[in-house]
Amino acid sequence: MASLELLGFGSTGWGALLILATLMTLAVTATALAIGAVLGAIVAAAKLSGNPVFVAFGNVYTTVFRGVPELLIIYLIYFGGSSAITSIGKAMGYEGFLGLPSFAAGALAVGIISGSYQAEVFRGAFLAISKGELEAASAIGMHRGLRFRRIIMPQVLRLAIPGLGNVWQLSLKDSALISVTGLAELMRTSQVAAGSTRQYFLFFIAGGCLYLILTSLSDRIFNRAERRANRSMPASAMGQA
Amino acid sequence: MDFTFLASTMVTLLKAVPTTLILFSLSIFFGGVLALVIVSMRVSGNPVLSGFAKGYIFVFRGSPLLIQMFLVFYGLGQFGVIRYSFLWPFLREPMVCAVLSLALCTAGYTAEIFRGGIRAVSPKEIEAARSIGMSGFLLVRRILAPIAFRHALPAYSTEIVLMMKSTALASLVTVWEVTGVAQRLISQTYRTMEVFLCAAIIYLVLNFIILQGMALLEYSLSRHRRAAPQPLKA
Amino acid sequence: KDWTKATITLEGAYAPWNLTNADGTLGGFEPELAKVLCERAKIECTLVASDWDGMIPALNAGKFDVIMDALSITEERKQVIGFTIPYAATPAAFATAKDSPLAKAAGTGATIKMTPGQTGVKEIDALKAAFKGKTIGIQAATVYAKFVYDNFGDIAEIREYKTGADRDLDLQNGRIDLGFDDAVYFANAFKSANDTLDFTGPEIVGSIWGEGEGLGIRQADTDLRDKFNEAIKSTLADGTVKNLSMKWFKVDVSPQQ
Amino acid sequence: MPGVTRLSVRNIRKSFGTHEVLRGISLDAEDGDVISLLGASGSGKSTFLRCINMLETASDGEIWVDGEHIEMVHKNGKSKPASQKQVDHIRSELGMVFQSFNLWSHMTILQNVIEGPVHVLKRPRADCIAEAEALLEKVGIADKRHAYPAHLSGGQQQRAAIARALAMKPKVMLFDEPTSALDPELVGEVLRVMRALAEEGMTMLVVTHEMSFARNVSNRVVFMRQGLIESSGKPDEMFTGGATPAFRQFIGHFGSGQ
């Protein structure tokens, strides 16, 4: 069938481009998740700090970046970010345009959004740590830093894994919106292929299937991580998936 | 800043808010109903039903809504079976298709959220209900559903907000809600930042109201978890 | 500024104006014309694909220097960006399903010329009678959208699509009765719709569509604009545009002066 | 009307996988009987109670509740109740009080107590409330009727659970270690309520580790060992000379507790 040839790897096949685009989606999502992890940790710490200014900052961050449509945030970063950098450049004496590349702008935008979700995941995980275990750490004379490094961090990471799996899924799909910056990720490549060949259904279905493959791979990875992290938990808490 | 432009943009966008709200409330409603069906299949214990539910959830959680919506709206009409069936008068309508694809998508997520809530119900409380002779629908209605819903509420609030944002895609299928109108305004005026700023404020306000409402609901449903009221000392 | 290098953006998904080949390279009428234009303007050009929605803001933000994406020269756009002289001008027409009762409407095959704001054209009035109560699909925020609203807004239901391709699919699906768009674009779209669609009513040409399709360039970059203007003039004069147009569109889209 | 058989169990067997937990248990309880079920951990006491009200399905054996036989069907090696309706009905005649209370966390104490009468027995709400309040009065927590379970102490929760079971007007009450999750102070409260029930003539089957209850309140002691009834008899006989060596060893263990 001619349409299947279009998906192949021959001279008229889009297979290679679609695979590249899938890898691009993976790369941009992973970068965004990493950016989000840093932002999320900072915002979660702010929200838990008890300092009213920090708490307010944390609340504003999570409210705004979860409440505004992702597309708008991507636009604001893509265009707004470039203007900001360019004007900084001007101030420093550099005439001309300093743009955020599509990849950086996209990863940053999705990362900022992902950070607002990760902040809530981390905060929930922190609150789920047993108060008794924290007291036990104080009681043997652990100071703050040690307590954080030895008791809090490992447990937050373990408790956060399922939540992070969900955030990954969200970010994966948010990355589809980066197509407006022209970055050749999976969504845009599907659209371009569809527009160039006028085989809309073929390429949208192919794109959808590639997203599903990414989902099932990442599900598998997160499940394995969760099982590994939960080896300290009673047998009954595992294997209920 | 050009305030007259901002004001007129705001007015134009506000006119699209009812469309956004209709999309939102209908898809939340039908998505919720569908999620109940999916989740009951998922936990039914019947391998065929639960396999179907798993597949459903996988597909609708795992692929971008944009693709789903495109396939529902433009794809279904490609099939003569559908085009000449009694369904077509409904599926012809963009609003119906938009709500359909939003509801199909949220049902996958919501089913997972509800399942989490069900799993959080203590098996002991269910056993206690069985031991006084409850079973079937009575058990679900009186014990399982209320407890599960309470557990699922925080995650469900998040899903509802995500849904509000997802309505932004409906302009793809010619339902011109707030984001679509904003994009159209931009391609007429090319003033990206101002228009998106107005749109962002609208969504922020809508979502803020929704979250406050959900928090209120959560509060009123968690009396049994709050500290006991302190008896007044006379 | 001394223009030896420039970045040209196009969507890469608007066949046959511009499209992406399976190996990822850009092809179509505009990329081939761009190559000639850049050679003649002695500018080293880089072609990058980007999304239609963000193109004009991105041009002004400085992400690239030239838009070449079947961009019609209009008054509104002139407010925010500058244009070269047109390198193409195309007629517009209605399309409908071949088996539709609206096929072969009055004036099919004829060409009428219109100016902006012109009313009382008798061919249009004939169409108005025929299209009463029908649904017309247009691409949002185009000159064609404005035309349809102005002339048919009172008698027909108008549905706006984000892309022309979406509208074509719905025309095939029967969700709408008519589409209105660039005739060159349509001619190509009919092929991929397995020739189930066809033109109906007269082709409309003239200054009503503005001056035609030109390159979009930042207003400040007048020197770049002038270089390209010269190049366009020479390609129009020696028939390069006409040849490429015949190759990609099977009709001549050179603007008639 | 002493002499009426409220509960009759014949030759109940139950396996989990290859592990046979109950290996043929028979027992009769007449009106007003208070039977203490003793036995080491893992001897199958809880499983036995759970089989009686069908929370587990026995692999074999017969059960009559107040003269009504529970119908079972046997299909390719598995048994299951013939009718869910009958199971629901039988369960409403058996009051079960769990070790861990299992109150419904989203309802107040009063709502917990009237839930069964109103929604399972479908009796008028007003009557149920009146009766529920009387019951809560009786177990001594009437003042807590509008509190949620999470706000009650363990002993209060356990008494609420007893009230909830009693509100169904069961023919027989089954208690599974009703005091073992409680601290010594609360144990007293709950045992007092159970003693009062016994005096009113309620038929009760009580899994317990409280020897004083077994000895002073119940009129029969049944000692289980490895899925079988090792011995049974009147408390006096069991706790003095007449005991088997296994039972003597078992209570010896408890005797050393304090």
Add this chain to the structure above:
Amino acid sequence: MPGVTRLSVRNIRKSFGTHEVLRGISLDAEDGDVISLLGASGSGKSTFLRCINMLETASDGEIWVDGEHIEMVHKNGKSKPASQKQVDHIRSELGMVFQSFNLWSHMTILQNVIEGPVHVLKRPRADCIAEAEALLEKVGIADKRHAYPAHLSGGQQQRAAIARALAMKPKVMLFDEPTSALDPELVGEVLRVMRALAEEGMTMLVVTHEMSFARNVSNRVVFMRQGLIESSGKPDEMFTGGATPAFRQFIGHFGSGQ
């Protein structure tokens, strides 16, 4: 070296809001003292222990641990420790065993036990492991050293918690109801370990409801009532004639338990 004062507390006070929970408590523990702290629920026993190792900050009073005075600063009506460093140091000299074990759930038992010595005391890992294994041997759970807390029974967890506290080589051990979350069988295991510690001369302060421990293992009994020490003395004196009416009523309550 009996006679060395390991812990000395003078006139400790603590309020939560307007509720004064500790109203001036003083106590000395010398080397090898095993002090049982008795009292009704809510009398302030846990709060007292938590004030000693600074999990709560006393509103007033002085504390010396092994002769070292804990410095406090008082600023607009609130007290807080002058130096967090001193607090951490003092805490490492006080072993605390919680009622609910509070083992770190993400670490194996062995990791739980060496955590403090390795990371707080910064001693060589190999030495710590060797000592930890000896300690686990002593409390009888050496075979569980690579298991996670969630996979252990309550009694085993409690013994692991004791080993964790002992691994810090504390000068004084504080126990907050170390057996009340355990079932009777497990209580025995834990009390056996504590008795062994007492015989080795460890200084211990034990909040307990186990009268037999108070009577037979400890060398002093302190009875708290409404935030004050109501009476204290040698176990023999306290449990026989010499008791105050309040204490007699308190133990009378327990006496009726069985």
